[in-house]
Amino acid sequence: MNGRVRRTRAHWAAWLLFGLPILALAIWAIVDNDRLFFTTFLNSLTLASLYFLVASGFTLVFGLMRNVNLAHGSLYLVGAYVGWVVGDYTDSWLLAVAAGFITAALIGLLMQVVVFRHMQGQDLRQTLVTIGLSIMLADVMLWIFGGEIYTFEPPKWIYGSTVLPIVAKFPTYRISVFVMALAIGLALWWFLARTRVGMMIRAGVDDRGMLAASGVNVQLVFAVTFAIGAGLAGFAGVVGGSALSISPGEDTRYLLASLVVVIVGGMGSVGGAAIGALLIGAAEQFGLAYAPTYSVVFTFVIMVLALAFRPRGLMGKAA
Amino acid sequence: MSAAYWRRAMNIAPSKVATRTLVAPSPVAQTAPDAYAHSDAPRWLKSLWTRLSARHVLVALFVLLYPFIATPFFTYQVGAQALGLGLIALSLTFLGGYGGMVSLAQATVAGLAGYLVAIFGSSSMATISLGWPWWLAVPFAVAIATVFATLVGWLSVRTEGIYTIMITLAIGVAFFYLTQQNYTLFNGFQGFNQVFAPTVLELNFREPVPFYFLALACALAGYFFVKMLVRAPFGVALQGIRDNPRRMHALGYHVNAHRVAAYAVAGLMAAVGGVLMVWYNSRISPGTANVGAMIGILIIAVLGGMKHPIGAFIGAITYVLLQNFAIDAIPGFRERFNLVIGGVFLAIVLFSPDGLLGIWSKLRLHLMKGQSPTSNQRRLQ
Numbered sequence: 001m002n003g004r005v006r007r008t009r010a011h012w013a014a015w016l017l018f019g020l021p022i023l024a025l026a027i028w029a030i031v032d033n034d035r036l037f038f039t040t041f042l043n044s045l046t047l048a049s050l051y052f053l054v055a056s057g058f059t060l061v062f063g064l065m066r067n068v069n070l071a072h073g074s075l076y077l078v079g080a081y082v083g084w085v086v087g088d089y090t091d092s093w094l095l096a097v098a099a100g101f102i103t104a105a106l107i108g109l110l111m112q113v114v115v116f117r118h119m120q121g122q123d124l125r126q127t128l129v130t131i132g133l134s135i136m137l138a139d140v141m142l143w144i145f146g147g148e149i150y151t152f153e154p155p156k157w158i159y160g161s162t163v164l165p166i167v168a169k170f171p172t173y174r175i176s177v178f179v180m181a182l183a184i185g186l187a188l189w190w191f192l193a194r195t196r197v198g199m200m201i202r203a204g205v206d207d208r209g210m211l212a213a214s215g216v217n218v219q220l221v222f223a224v225t226f227a228i229g230a231g232l233a234g235f236a237g238v239v240g241g242s243a244l245s246i247s248p249g250e251d252t253r254y255l256l257a258s259l260v261v262v263i264v265g266g267m268g269s270v271g272g273a274a275i276g277a278l279l280i281g282a283a284e285q286f287g288l289a290y291a292p293t294y295s296v297v298f299t300f301v302i303m304v305l306a307l308a309f310r311p312r313g314l315m316g317k318a319a
Numbered sequence: 320m321s322a323a324y325w326r327r328a329m330n331i332a333p334s335k336v337a338t339r340t341l342v343a344p345s346p347v348a349q350t351a352p353d354a355y356a357h358s359d360a361p362r363w364l365k366s367l368w369t370r371l372s373a374r375h376v377l378v379a380l381f382v383l384l385y386p387f388i389a390t391p392f393f394t395y396q397v398g399a400q401a402l403g404l405g406l407i408a409l410s411l412t413f414l415g416g417y418g419g420m421v422s423l424a425q426a427t428v429a430g431l432a433g434y435l436v437a438i439f440g441s442s443s444m445a446t447i448s449l450g451w452p453w454w455l456a457v458p459f460a461v462a463i464a465t466v467f468a469t470l471v472g473w474l475s476v477r478t479e480g481i482y483t484i485m486i487t488l489a490i491g492v493a494f495f496y497l498t499q500q501n502y503t504l505f506n507g508f509q510g511f512n513q514v515f516a517p518t519v520l521e522l523n524f525r526e527p528v529p530f531y532f533l534a535l536a537c538a539l540a541g542y543f544f545v546k547m548l549v550r551a552p553f554g555v556a557l558q559g560i561r562d563n564p565r566r567m568h569a570l571g572y573h574v575n576a577h578r579v580a581a582y583a584v585a586g587l588m589a590a591v592g593g594v595l596m597v598w599y600n601s602r603i604s605p606g607t608a609n610v611g612a613m614i615g616i617l618i619i620a621v622l623g624g625m626k627h628p629i630g631a632f633i634g635a636i637t638y639v640l641l642q643n644f645a646i647d648a649i650p651g652f653r654e655r656f657n658l659v660i661g662g663v664f665l666a667i668v669l670f671s672p673d674g675l676l677g678i679w680s681k682l683r684l685h686l687m688k689g690q691s692p693t694s695n696q697r698r699l700q
Binding site: 066068070115123124125127128129131132133135136138139140142143252255256259260262263267292293294295296297299300303304307308311312 | 421474477478481482484485486488489490492493496497500501502503609610611614617621654655657658660661662664665668669672
């Protein structure tokens with residue numbers, strides 16, 4: 001009992017230590033320029049939504065298979081490019097989104113079935129393979145699509161801008177990205193918490209060996225998880241490509257984002273990915289708005305703090 | 320390259336040492352004690368003499384005579400570059416092969432050292448560069464980069480295994496974006512130009528041959544330092560921690576302190592390599608520390624093989640040769656170096672996890688099939 005009280009006290013102290021200065025800064029920023037503050041806040045929500053979409057697949061794959069898929073950023077870019085080609089050909093943004101999801105999911109499935117299935121339990125070797133794949137994928141995409149910047153045209157009904165209080169105009173598309181991420185997050189939660197396959201995945205995250213021993217075809221569960229994780233990256237590619245743009249190098253950006261989000265949030269936890277994405281998105285956008293040349297430092301500081309006080313991430317459990 | 324793999328690697332390392340000193344089948348070794356018992360040469364000279372074999376002499380002669388038989392291009396672009404990159408890769412081999420911690424941030428440490436040389440020393444950016452003489456700028460750059468590496472180590476030892484690669488990658492990419500965004504200290508996208516190697520005692524290190532020997536001296540120092548360190552109590556404890564941290568902890572070793580110290584040692588080597596590389600390129604920009612560079616160092620270390628420090632240099636030579644020549648051999652592939660090197664890396668990881676050294680030892684085993692393999696070779700199978 002005594003220990004518990006002490007722990008809650010330490011908890012509160014930590015919240016006060018980091019919360020108070022941030023609160024003070026936020027109040028100062030609102031008083032100083034409320035429009036800038038709230039625009040930045042909305043932008044950070046958009047970015048956090050994108051990061052969540054990419055990182056949730058990454059964390060799901062890691063949690064279940066202990067596979068650090070460093071080609072996850074490449075899957076994002078593959079999805080974006082394929083979506084762009086399909087969108088250009090059919091003039092349908094929804095088809096582009098579907099194509100991005102399906103292509104990335106198929107590549108993920110292929111990676112799991114052809115390569116990773118044969119090196120179960122060899123963490124480092126799997127990671128090295130994903131590094132090799134990411135180099136080759138990046139170069140092939142550079143070969144095919146060149147160094148140009150591509151942009152999507154989202155459909156009319158989410159294009160344009162919405163009038164909001166304080167910030168006045170804000171692009172509708174960015175709001176819809178947030179709504180999409182929310183929907184995907186809820187769907188993912190429903191899938192993991194309420195369906196049979198989701199139950200198997202959660203059981204696998206906790207204890208792979210026990211799941212296999214109770215007669216479940218673990219390889220099938222792995223393949224499904226990998227396909228969903230990779231597909232989410234491809235989906236995020238089209239959605240993110242529409243919000244911002246597609247160009248070589250974006251794969252690294254989203255890989256870094258997923259890494260930091262997952263390290264901060266806790267590996268294998270979708271809720272942790274959401275919290276991590278919100279933190280990192282806010283750090284990046286507020287950093288860009290208030291201290292442009294050091295914005296990446298804020299992201300880094302959050303990662304360092306998380307590692308220093310919660311080495312397994314905010315929502316992480318013991319591996 | 321799983322835990323089992325490292326454990327297997329661990330079993331080989333000490334036994335190799337043991338057989339060499341106990342059995343010592345070479346004729347030189349058998350005659351040496353008798354022939355030199357009466358002489359009062361220092362002990363290290365005698366032990367050196369007993370360990371020396373023909374291939375050591377051949378390699379030493381080759382690396383010493385190489386700049387005099389090769390063209391300046393081969394001396395500088397191939398020889399010196401491979402030695403510089405090899406030294407950075409050696410730091411990763413030490414960390415990964417003997418410490419079991421695969422850090423992707425070694426190129427970042429090297430990049431930071433290079434940037435610091437440009438910032439403390441002189442470059443075309445006179446507003447940022449402090450213009451210190453080289454003998455002040457270089458020690459400061461190396462020292463700060465080593466401290467940075469130690470901090471990276473302190474952060475990443477808080478978690479274990481595969482998490483290391485993620486954390487070091489995240490740190491490295493964050494550093495890359497910082498150098499690209501920041502103009503007050505790192506001069507952003509441009510970086511620094513005209514960061515030249517100094518002229519010391521009439522010896523201009525910008526010339527290919529002196530620079531080659533400078534790189535060779537650093538590389539040899541690093542190589543023998545690692546070879547000595549892995550036999551010292553610290554190195555042996557580190558290998559023990561790699562194989563079973565809990566048992567070492569139970570034996571009373573401070574596991575994390577050893578790991579952080581390993582990061583510091585590796586950081587020192589990477590920093591020296593980074594200084595060499597900035598002098599080699601005579602400029603530095605964010606590209607020196609991007610993901611491509613970080614993975615390049617990993618490719619070099621894995622390509623050569625992480626079981627022995629020489630692997631880093633074999634990997635570096637292969638990498639540099641591929642970069643310069645293999646691309647021209649395949650028409651239309653001039654721009655596709657990443658595809659080729661990625662494919663080679665993938666092939667090595669998939670089919671020979673021990674790198675080129677692994678292929679070599681398999682080949683040697685195959686050739687000596689007629690003779691019965693020694694216990695040491697049998698273990699390698």
